[in-house]
Amino acid sequence: MDKSASDAAAGLAEEPVIASKTPFRAELLEGYRYAFCACGLSNYQPFCDGSHTSSKAGIKPIIWTQDKDQTVLLCGCKHSAKMPICDQSHRKL
Secondary structure, three states: HHHHHHHHOOOOOOOOOOOOOOOEEEEEOOOOOEEEEOOOOOOOOEEEEOOOOOOOOOOOOOEEEEEOOOOEEEEOOOOOOOOEOOOHHHHHH
């Protein structure tokens, strides 16, 4: 485990952990409430599992209710300017 991963596991991450350098394809359903992992610590990527509670950075999930059935690419690198949607920021990391 590298230093950034061990720091993140210890709750010392100040920036989001890069969960993946590729986006997550997701089938979102109308009327469902989603919690997108913004910290990168979740074991249930790209969705939140509460792991952010161990982070000192205070990064909270992005929560929304989906307004229509839709297939989307959700950000895996946690650096998108259009979170939770992927904007290809992972290509610059």
